Amino acid sequence: MIDSTIIIEKSVIIVAVFAITMVMAMYSTLAERKIAAWLQDRIGPNRAGKGGILQPLADGLKLFSKEEFEPNTPNRFLFFVGPAIAMSTALMTSAVIPWGDKLHLFGRDIILQATDIDVALLYIFGVVSVGVYGIMIGGWASNNKFSLMGAVRAASQMVSYEVAMGLSMIALLMMTGTLSLREISAQQAGMNWNVFYQPVSFLIFLICAFAETNRTPFDLAECESELIGGYHTEYSSMKMGFYLFAEYANMFISSTILAVLFFGGYNYPGMSWAVENWGVNSANVIGIVVLFSKICGFIFFYMWVRWTIPRFRYDQLMHLGWRILIPLSIVNIIITGIVILRHDIMVYLGL
Amino acid sequence: MNIESISLSGRKKMVSNKEMTFLEKMYLVAIIKGLFITIKHLFRRKVTIQYPEQVREMSPVYRGQHQLKRDEEGRENCTACGLCALSCPAEAITMKAEERKADEKHLYREEKYASIYEINMLRCIFCGLCEEACPKDAIYLTTSKVLVPASYEREDFIFGKDKLVMPLDVAIRNAQLKNAN
Numbered sequence: 273m274i275d276s277t278i279i280i281e282k283s284v285i286i287v288a289v290f291a292i293t294m295v296m297a298m299y300s301t302l303a304e305r306k307i308a309a310w311l312q313d314r315i316g317p318n319r320a321g322k323g324g325i326l327q328p329l330a331d332g333l334k335l336f337s338k339e340e341f342e343p344n345t346p347n348r349f350l351f352f353v354g355p356a357i358a359m360s361t362a363l364m365t366s367a368v369i370p371w372g373d374k375l376h377l378f379g380r381d382i383i384l385q386a387t388d389i390d391v392a393l394l395y396i397f398g399v400v401s402v403g404v405y406g407i408m409i410g411g412w413a414s415n416n417k418f419s420l421m422g423a424v425r426a427a428s429q430m431v432s433y434e435v436a437m438g439l440s441m442i443a444l445l446m447m448t449g450t451l452s453l454r455e456i457s458a459q460q461a462g463m464n465w466n467v468f469y470q471p472v473s474f475l476i477f478l479i480c481a482f483a484e485t486n487r488t489p490f491d492l493a494e495c496e497s498e499l500i501g502g503y504h505t506e507y508s509s510m511k512m513g514f515y516l517f518a519e520y521a522n523m524f525i526s527s528t529i530l531a532v533l534f535f536g537g538y539n540y541p542g543m544s545w546a547v548e549n550w551g552v553n554s555a556n557v558i559g560i561v562v563l564f565s566k567i568c569g570f571i572f573f574y575m576w577v578r579w580t581i582p583r584f585r586y587d588q589l590m591h592l593g594w595r596i597l598i599p600l601s602i603v604n605i606i607i608t609g610i611v612i613l614r615h616d617i618m619v620y621l622g623l
Numbered sequence: 624m625n626i627e628s629i630s631l632s633g634r635k636k637m638v639s640n641k642e643m644t645f646l647e648k649m650y651l652v653a654i655i656k657g658l659f660i661t662i663k664h665l666f667r668r669k670v671t672i673q674y675p676e677q678v679r680e681m682s683p684v685y686r687g688q689h690q691l692k693r694d695e696e697g698r699e700n701c702t703a704c705g706l707c708a709l710s711c712p713a714e715a716i717t718m719k720a721e722e723r724k725a726d727e728k729h730l731y732r733e734e735k736y737a738s739i740y741e742i743n744m745l746r747c748i749f750c751g752l753c754e755e756a757c758p759k760d761a762i763y764l765t766t767s768k769v770l771v772p773a774s775y776e777r778e779d780f781i782f783g784k785d786k787l788v789m790p791l792d793v794a795i796r797n798a799q800l801k802n803a804n
Contacts, residue, residue, distance in 0.1 A: 311664050315671040580661045581654060 277380070286386050289366050297362075297520040298328040300571055304520075307575040335513035343506045347413040354410025355507065355514035361403040362521035368392035369528050370454045372538045372560045376552045384538075384556070385454060392453040393445070396529060397438065400484060404430045406518065407486075407493065411503035422502025425586065426493030429483055432593040433490075437480035439601035443473045443608040444533065457537035461544065467534040472604045474534045476597050481526040483593070486519065488578040495583055527570035531563060538563040686749045686764040688771075689742055691787045693794035694732055695801060700761035703737035707753035707762055715746035716753060733759075740787060744771040744780040 302317070302324060309316030317324040345351050372384035389395060404427055411423020444466060448456050460466060467474045483490040494502030501507075504515045531537060538559035546555035584592070610617065646652060672679050692700045703720035721738035723731045730736075751764050771780060 307665075310669075311661050313664055313667050313670050315669050315673070318673075576658060576661060580657045 281380075281382055282386060285382075285384065286367070289369075289371070289386055290363065293363055293366050293521055293524060296524045296567075296571075297517055298332070300520040300523060301331060301516070302327045303571065304575050304578075307572065308579055311576070311579040332513065335510050338509040338512075340511075341506075341508040343415050345413055345415040345506075347415070350409050350413035351506075352511075354406055354413055355511045355518070356406075357409065358403060358406025358518040359514045359521075361399050361406060362518040362525065364399050365396050365525045366528070368395055368453055369525075369532060370457050370537060371563060372556045373458075374552065375556055383454075384560070388452060388454045390450070390452045393441065393451040393456075393533075397434070397441075400522075401430070401434055403518075403522065406515075407503045410507065410515065414503070414506035416506050418499045418501070419503050419505045422493045422499045422505070425499075426486060426503060429486075429490060429492060429589060429593075432590060433480045433483035433597075436476055436593055436597035436601055437484065439598060439605065440473045440476035440480065441533075443601065443604045444470050444477075446605070446608050446612060453532055453537075457532055457539065460536040460539050462539065463536070463541050465534060465536040465539075470534070470604075470608070472600065473608075474530075476601050476604070477534070478530065479592075479597060481530060482574070482577070483589075485522045485526050485574075487523065487574055489581040489584050490589060491583060492586055492589060523571060523574055524567065527567045527574065528563075530570050531566035535566050681766065681768065685766055686751045687767040688765050688769060689747075689753070689782075689787055690763050690765050690789050691740060691784065692761055692763060693789050693791070695794075695798040696729070697791050697794045697798075698728075698730060698732040699736060699788060700732055700759045701737045701740065702733045702735045702759055702761070703740070704735075704758065706756045706758060710752045710756035711747075712750060712752060713746045713748050715743045715748075717741050717743075737784070740784050742782050742787065744782055745777065 305327070306316040306324065317327045320326040320330045342348070342351065367386040368389060370383075370385040370388070374384060375382045407426045407430075408423045411419040411421075411426070414420070445451065447466070447469060448459055450456060450459075456466075482488075486493050492502075493499075494504065499505070504512055507515060538556070540559065540562040543555060543559060546558060694700055703718050705718065705720075708716040708718060717739075718737045718741065719739040720735055723734050723736055727736075749764065753762050754764050774780065
């Protein structure tokens with residue numbers, strides 16, 4: 273029989289994760305504008321609230337009050353479905369992220385994760401690839417050549433980089449031996465972060481994450497200088513807001529995945545000592561804070577790179593994906609395999 | 624010395640089309656260098672001037688709206704000699720001279736004065752040559768930050784004496800200040 277408290281517990285976690293994702297995505301827009309400004313020796317938005325803290329609300333209000341424009345499209349239903357898919361896939365991935373180890377409250381151990389499925393990583397890959405449909409459908413249904421171009425670019429780019437991303441993951445999975453993000457986090461206790469063992473895998477994954485989230489230098493899907501707005505050219509009001517929001521939510525999620533897979537998740541040096549001396553709760557609260565600071569670091573990195581590297585040309589993008597990253601990740605898999613099986617190989621060779 | 628190796632500015636850089644090495648082809652080093660350049664800007668002093676609160680300092684040679692001066696007794700300096708109109712490269716100034724009547728001695732400093740003095744602000748380029756040409760210290764470009772206001776009518780941009788002549792109370796105040804010093 274299912275314990276009824278578990279429903280309450282999970283509901284609270286789901287709502288909290290949802291709210292946090294929304295707030296993080298909201299404030300990523302402000303952070304983007306602020307960091308862009310700072311990197312260009314400007315100040316950035318600072319009129320709404322103290323230091324611009326209410327700017328995301330003002331932006332949201334503006335989007336809501338804009339005219340809801342629809343192009344003359346034969347696919348009116350798909351035109352609505354596009355942003356919905358983009359938004360929902362962006363929010364779905366956060367379900368399997370372990371935000372912390374566990375809290376001990378009301379006499380029970382509360383696992384800080386919406387759900388701990390053993391194919392968490394596979395689930396994330398699946399959901400993220402569905403996210404392409406949001407862009408593709410939106411661009412297709414807009415009945416506009418710029419939107420279609422953007423959508424085609426986005427689709428082919430994301431499909432190409434998914435291959436390299438998956439292959440880079442395989443090297444990591446050979447080492448961890450599990451797809452559950454919770455176990456992967458637990459394995460990295462202390463400073464045993466995967467980035468030290470799999471730097472090449474991390475680099476490939478990082479580059480692919482940029483491509484998957486359509487961020488500069490891979491933002492060919494919505495490059496203003498060539499395609500007006502890319503796939504969301506025809507969108508306005510909150511449908512446009514959904515696309516933008518989904519992009520920032522995706523950035524948050526991919527930062528989280530990077531932090532969990534390679535940078536130890538909620539682990540920090542001396543966590544086991546903190547559990548013993550300060551108790552489970554305070555140690556894990558610190559863990560959550562640590563995880564979020566790692567995530568914010570990655571989000572900052574995304575924005576930092578945006579104002580450093582210019583956009584790729586499309587053939588360069590495909591060249592990098594197919595002819596560099598994929599062979600590199602395959603080599604990485606082979607080397608990882610040899611290192612893991614080094615004893616067996618030694619025995620086999622009679623050394 | 625070979626002409627190609629001379630660098631007068633000291634910033635000359637020779638470029639070459641040589642093949643990139645493997646390390647250069649990876650671009651990783653270049654990207655990291657670039658990241659350090661951009662992060663340096665994060666800590667630079669910001670150049671933004673927050674306009675309504677802060678105002679950019681005007682250049683000391685700023686030239687604003689013209690003014691036709693009065694002397695210490697409040698009499699107009701201009702004698703309608705036309706040198707300003709002659710010097711104006713934009714053909715913006717026009718005027719009509721008149722002889723001073725006996726009862727106008729308190730209004731105009733010399734026997735001749737400009738009954739009409741007009742500057743077409745659509746033509747004026749604020750070069751200040753009229754100011755340089757004036758032998759009577761009559762026309763000046765002030766440091767006033769109020770520029771020509773927008774209007775729908777072209778006629779509104781032709782400024783007559785009503786807008787150009789220094790207000791009488793300002794002339795009186797200037798005279799008082801001068802006497803005090």
